Amino acid sequence: MLKIWFFWTPWLALRVLEDIYNDSNFEVSFIVTWEDKPIWRSQIITSTWVKMFGVEKWIPVFTPSKIRDNEYFIDSIKKFSVDYFVVVAYGKILPTEILNIPKKLCINIHGSILPLYRWASPIQSALMNWDTVTWVSIMQMSEWMDEWDIIDILPIKIDEFDTTEILFKKFEDQSWKFLIQTIIAYEKWEKELIPQNENKATYCKKIVKEYWELDFNKSAEELFNSWRWLTPWPWVYTYFENKKLIITKCSFEAVQISWKIWEVVTWDFFVWIKCWVWVLVIQEVKMEWKWTQNIKDFINWKRGFIGNVL
Numbered sequence: 160m161l162k163i164w165f166f167w168t169p170w171l172a173l174r175v176l177e178d179i180y181n182d183s184n185f186e187v188s189f190i191v192t193w194e195d196k197p198i199w200r201s202q203i204i205t206s207t208w209v210k211m212f213g214v215e216k217w218i219p220v221f222t223p224s225k226i227r228d229n230e231y232f233i234d235s236i237k238k239f240s241v242d243y244f245v246v247v248a249y250g251k252i253l254p255t256e257i258l259n260i261p262k263k264l265c266i267n268i269h270g271s272i273l274p275l276y277r278w279a280s281p282i283q284s285a286l287m288n289w290d291t292v293t294w295v296s297i298m299q300m301s302e303w304m305d306e307w308d309i310i311d312i313l314p315i316k317i318d319e320f321d322t323t324e325i326l327f328k329k330f331e332d333q334s335w336k337f338l339i340q341t342i343i344a345y346e347k348w349e350k351e352l353i354p355q356n357e358n359k360a361t362y363c364k365k366i367v368k369e370y371w372e373l374d375f376n377k378s379a380e381e382l383f384n385s386w387r388w389l390t391p392w393p394w395v396y397t398y399f400e401n402k403k404l405i406i407t408k409c410s411f412e413a414v415q416i417s418w419k420i421w422e423v424v425t426w427d428f429f430v431w432i433k434c435w436v437w438v439l440v441i442q443e444v445k446m447e448w449k450w451t452q453n454i455k456d457f458i459n460w461k462r463g464f465i466g467n468v469l
Contacts, residue, residue, distance in 0.1 A: 172247050173208040175268075175335035179245075180216065182339055188239045189219040191226075193250070227254050236260060243342065246300060255302055265300035266342070268334050272296060272312055274360035277305035282326050284363045286388035291317050293326065295334045297341045299352055306360075308352035311341045320410075322390040366393070373397045375421040375469065378436035379411035397432075397469045399446070399461070404469075407451050408443035421469045430454045432469065 180187050190213040198205045206214075213220040219239075223232040237260055244265040246253065258265045271281035272294035285293040293315050301307040315329050344350045366389075373382050373395050386395050386409050396405045411434075418424050418433045423441075425431070431438035445451040446461075458464050 173212060174331055175247070175338065176209055176212060178335045179339060180212075180218075184339070184343060187216075187218050188241045189213075189221065189236065191221045191223070191236075191249070194222045194224055226251055226257065233257060233260075244300070245338070252302060252304060253300065258300055258302065264345075266310070266338075267298050267300045267305075268338060269296040269298060269305060270294070270330055272314075273298060273305055273309055274355040274357065276361060276363050278363040280363040280366060282330060283323050283366065283388045285317060286321070286323060286326065286384065287364070289384065293317055293330075295330065295337050297338060306355065306357075308354050310345055310350050310352060311337070313337045320387075322387050324391045371395055373406070373439075375432060375434045375439070377434060379432075379434040379439045380413075380437065382434060382439050383409060383411040399464060399467065399469060403447040405445040405447070406439075406441060406443075407445050410440045410442065411437055412440055413437050419468055423465055423467050423469065425458075425465055430458065430465070 176187070176190075179185050190209055192207045192210045192213075195204050195206045195210075197203060210220050210222065212218075221232060221235065223229050226232060233256060236257075241261050242263045244253075244258070244261045245268075246265065247268045253265065269281060270276075270293060271285065273296045275281075276284045282293060295313040295315065297310045297312070298305070299307045299310065313333060315326070315333060317326065321329075341350060370385060370389060371393050373385070375382070375397075382395070386406060389395050390407070394405045394407070396403045398404065412429075412431070414437060416424070416426070416431070416433060416438065420433050420435055422433045423430065424433065424438075430441045432441060441454050443451060443453050444457050446457075452460070
């Protein structure tokens with residue numbers, strides 16, 4: 160039985176952790192995750208999902224505030240004899256003294272075909288760049304983020320209306336099984352470490368506020384794509400009645416109309432916003448501090464929306 164150390168935190172990791180825990184080929188020796196933190200407006204101190212899972216299953220859980228030069232933490236995990244460390248979206252770079260602890264490898268799951276889209280937002284980057292496929296990369300870890308050898312890759316198809324939320328779900332649904340298969344194949348010498356081609360390396364862009372607000376001087380297709388990769392966070396928005404109007408669902412049509420750019424119009428039961436090229440079709444919206452509404456209910460509530468120039 161292979162002994163695994165899990166260094167995971169996000170919600171998407173919980174399902175992976177559960178499935179590997181239930182696989183007879185593996186034993187989860189311990190878990191490392193973030194400290195308990197206050198969340199939302201209630202500010203109630205809350206544990207991460209993986210910590211709660213570990214406590215429920217009587218798996219030792221560590222929540223160090225720092226890991227570099229933390230002798231107590233490092234000495235504690237050295238007492239476990241493990242084959243692999245598996246890390247996903249932990250948010251901290253592991254120093255060499257930790258990476259050298261497992262008998263075999265430190266493994267990371269990454270949401271792109273490395274060396275493309277290194278760093279923190281590979282799934283959003285695939286949507287931003289109009290890719291039709293993204294990947295799960297299983298890689299060996301090093302202190303240099305996303306730069307070490309690849310063990311295996313798995314393609315994931317991107318459909319036209321996939322958002323970041325949908326693509327994360329696809330990643331979640333497929334990565335756990337692929338991780339198990341990859342580790343077992345590596346154990347049987349059916350997989351080997353493949354160096355990355357540094358000449359093809361690209362890096363994820365930082366998601367900045369300038370992306371969030373819709374600029375209707377762009378094409379409707381560009382704005383629709385922004386909606387895809389910025390949904391469900393931080394969303395895209397415009398302003399109406401001096402408040403943010405968040406676009407929660409939309410599409411676009413390749414039609415050219417004579418109205419003003421940024422003008423809201425109705426056409427054949429649809430609500431359109433005229434862009435520089437084509438029109439953005441609005442299907443669902445959310446006013447700041449209000450509830451989400453389909454566009455029909457919204458225009459019944461806010462009749463001045465039609466004909467407004469945003």
